[in-house]
Amino acid sequence: MTDYALAVDLGGTKVEAAIVDPTGSVLPGSRHRRPSGQAATSDDLARSVTEAVQDAVGALVDATRHDRVVGIGIGSAGPLVGSDGRVSPLNLPAWRGYPLGDLVASLVPDVPVVTRIDGIAITLAETWVGAAQGEHNVMGMVVSTGVGGGLLLDGRTHGGPSGNAGHIGHVQVAGHDDQCACGARGCLEAVASGPRTVAWARRNGWAGDSGEQLAESARGGDPIARAAIERSATAVGQAIASTSALLDLDVVAIGGGFSHVADDYIDIVARTVAGHSDFGFVTSTRVVASGLSGEGPLIGAAALIHHREQVG
Amino acid sequence: MTDYALAVDLGGTKVEAAIVDPTGSVLPGSRHRRPSGQAATSDDLARSVTEAVQDAVGALVDATRHDRVVGIGIGSAGPLVGSDGRVSPLNLPAWRGYPLGDLVASLVPDVPVVTRIDGIAITLAETWVGAAQGEHNVMGMVVSTGVGGGLLLDGRTHGGPSGNAGHIGHVQVAGHDDQCACGARGCLEAVASGPRTVAWARRNGWAGDSGEQLAESARGGDPIARAAIERSATAVGQAIASTSALLDLDVVAIGGGFSHVADDYIDIVARTVAGHSDFGFVTSTRVVASGLSGEGPLIGAAALIHHREQVG
Incomplete structure (x- = not known):
């Protein structure tokens, strides 16, 4: 008999659920997706979660009658409200303090439910099956429409009392003063995200309007497109250096769509960290590309279930 | 019989040792000091440590013949080399990877020795007898010639694999680009330390040359002196906000000579954090003045001995 985890990933545009075995493999046919989104009502969101979960669990029953779900792990877009399963995702305004953990528990009773911010889930995936296997002081990061992350410190995740630790996108970057959507200025996300990098290139005379076009222009030798990409990667490296000054990280694994904007994007980040200062405990932090597929979250x-000993 | 700890604090200009009881009180007559300093040889430093420790332990034997030392706690200026007692204090060039823990252990055999960076010691003191009693997610900080700190996360100290986590002075601050002694730019220490704040005021036309004079000028209504102080406190608040975005801190306790440069210095820091962004988990971080006396370190x-269950 195999002990499976039910995995749920709640994001700003979709919710996904799947059955995952103790080796970190998604059970074939068990991954199901439903829409979420800014415009969804609370009922819409609850229905999407319910259907995705029921479809995922249905696949398990069909496929492997003698197996069982031993726990439910939920990674959610932030912010959270503590670590008891209540969520207030910034881009899902219908849910504020919504008891997502309780909803999913009602669908699959009598097993433990562990809810954490999605950055923590990604970080655990990197240490389990990704680019940070066996490491104990890790930040998993995503550079995409936003910039987010999660922390594993001394072998355990750190969510903090509100569950929201790991917001690397809202660490400030020296030399910048861009207005951030969070209300502050000079946050990494306001400098280095895909949309902000595209906007910077446009302000400097580049004519496109997407990350894909920016990548193409840079490959074709456009100096502004290239400068925009270097500006983003350098800022990511600066924020990682600040984080390592505070936390003495061993490795940072970077994924997300915009991290693929140039073949050497991760290299620029890594060089920025390696050359940042005279502090060896900062510059020795390894920066690597994410080792995760789209199943990572x-x-x-x-x-959160299969490696609950790592969940702080 | 009382279980005492031998406490050692190694700094850039002096080393101190004392006997501390389980309530956090220094045994009268047991606090002893010897010089350290940039120019000291390795033998000079070892002699100073040895004499301070022997004098401290001597006070215990004289005063309370039936008591005992149950452990040795050492707080050291950084960087450290791991957590096994080797130290490389930036301002004590004669010691690089020096086994300070072993030296002290040889003077008081057969008891455990725990060595951590001084910022961690200060943070533990704040939670024990200072301004953060009973808190679990804390940063203790010093704003002085440098800017340093230490972290308590989820009730345990975090030193990181090299022992050097907590370097808040080398977190970058948005909107600044000052060259830092560490080699990077825009670090909090390069913007907000006492000497750097005095230097900024001088560059802007103020005529004094010490923190004390800056305090006096600001009290007398000098607008440049006042602006310099506000610039320092605001930068400290910005770096705390970045730290709380990453770590979701509950409280930050600030001490150090320069934090007394104005009666409202801590208030300015606190207001900066409270108004930083729309993220409640950042802006709810409390900023308070250190509750420690000069015995804090x-x-x-x-x-590190009496509350070793908190030492990560």
Whole structure:
């Protein structure tokens, strides 16, 4: 008999659920997706979660009658409200303090439910099946429409009392003063996200309007597109250096769509960190590309169950 | 019989030792000091440590023949080399990877020795007898010639694999680009330390040359002196906000000579954090003045023994 985890990943545009085995593999046919989104009502969101979960669990019953779900791991877009399963995702305004953990528990009774911010799930996935296997002081990061992350410190995740630790996107970057959506200025996300990098290039005379076009222009030798990409990667490196000054990280694994904007994006980040200062405990922090596939967030949510000894 | 800790605090200009009881009180007559300093040889430093420790322990034997030392706690200026007692204090060039823990252990055999960076000792002292009693997610900070700190996360100290976590002075601050002694730019220490704040005021036309004079000028209504102080406190608040975005801190306790440069210095820091962004988990971080006396670093070193369950 195999002990499976039910994994749920709640994001700003979709919710996914899947069954994940103790080796970190998604059970074939068990991954299901439903829409979420800014415009969704609370009922819409609850229905999407319910259907995705029921479809995922249905696949398990069909496929492997003698197996069982031993726990439910939920990775959610932030902010959270503590670590008891209540969520207030910034881009899902219908849910504020919504008891997502209780909803999913009602669908699959009598097993433990562990809810954490999605950055923590990604970080656990990197240490389990990704680019930070065996490491104990890790930040998993995503550079995409936003910039987010999660922390594993001394072998355990750190969510903090509100569950929201790991917001690397809202660490300030020296030499910048861009207005951030959070209300502050000079946050990494306001400098280095995909949309902000595209906007910077446009302000400096580049004519496109997407990350894909920016990547193409840079490959074609456009100096402004290239400068925009270097500006983003350098800022990411600066924020990682600040984080390592505080936390003495061993490795940072970076994924997310915009991290693929140039073949050497991760290299620029790594060089920025390696050359940042005279402090060896900062510059020795390794920066690597994420080792996760698109299943990473679900595998990470499952790690909340399969590797609960790492969950702080 | 009382279980005492031997506390040792190694700094850039002096080393101190004392005997501390389980309530966090320094045994009268047991606090002893010897010089350290940039010019000291390794033998000079070892002699100073040895004499301070022997004098401290001597006071215990004289005063309370039936008591005993149950452990040795050492707080050291950084960087450290791991957590096994080797130290490389930036301002004591004669010691690089020096086994300070082993030296002290040889003077008081057969008891455990715990060595951590001084910022961690201060943070433990704040939670034990200072301004953060009973708190679990804390940063203790010093704003002085440098800017330093230490972290307590989820009730345990976080030193990181090299022992050097907590370097808040080398977190970058948005909107600044000052060259830092560490080699990077825009670090909090390069913007907000006492000497850097005095230097900024001088560059802007103020005529004095010490923190004390800056305090006096600001009290007398000098607008440049006042602006310099506000610039320092605001930068400290910005770096605390970045730290809380990452770590979701509950409280930050600030001490150090320069934090007394104006009666409202801590208030300016606190207002900066409270108004930083729309993220409640950042802006709810409380900023308070240190609750420690000059004995704080020694009490914190003793906490490494008396509260070893908090030492990560």
